[in-house]
Amino acid sequence: MEIRRDFYLDKLIKRKHNGLIKVITGLRRCGKSYLLNTIFYHHLVDSGVDADHIIRFAFDSADDLSLIGESLIQIEKENRGVDPEKFMAYIRSKVTDSEMYYLLLDEIQMLDCFAAVLNGYLRKENMDVFVAGSNAKLLTEFAGRGDEIHMYPLSFAEFMSVYAGDQYMGLSEYMLYGGIPLVVLRDSAGDKAAALQNLFSEIYIR
DSSP states (O other): OOOOOOHHHHHHHTTTTTTEEEEEEEEETHHHHHIIIIIIIIHHHTTTGGGGGGGETTTTOOOHHHHHTHHHHHHHTTTTTBBBHHHHHHHHHOSSSSSSSEEEESGGGGGGGGHHHHHHHSSSSEEEEEOOOOTTTTTGGGGGGGEEEEOOOOOOOHHSSSOOOOOOHHHHHHHHHOOOOHHHHHHHHHHHHHHHHIIIIIIIOO
């Protein structure tokens, strides 16, 4: 089941081709990655952009890292970032003409020297850059070249778009469990409570 996030999609659409790095920030697990890699990606395709002109890369994905000869396990073991030279070589291999390319980059803070790399892409007329990340200082790294889209968990209206009951029952559940998408999409009360507990213990408190 897809939860529409039209409010944030519209913000991304209005910022296309504005000469800045579009930076999606927000609480962990509020839906940043899904907005960027699924909702916005499908918007681009539906708008007529060829799929091979949309470059999606998640720096916390073992599969994506293998494409540039990096290992997620090795990176964590060595406590280092992703090699920017390997990433830039991969991008060069994908950009084969002068048409517009869209870079959709997730967990960008895991790339070493990411600000310098992305600022370099801003100088190319056929590249539009969108990033998401969990580092609270992410936006400050771009020295005035970043355009922030700050994302929140589901609003009550977004919550109700996938809730089966009436608005009074929905409000009660929304106030109890909140609007984190992965919690909202759980079926039972026990599953919702367990998901919240895991989020607090493994992410928020840590």
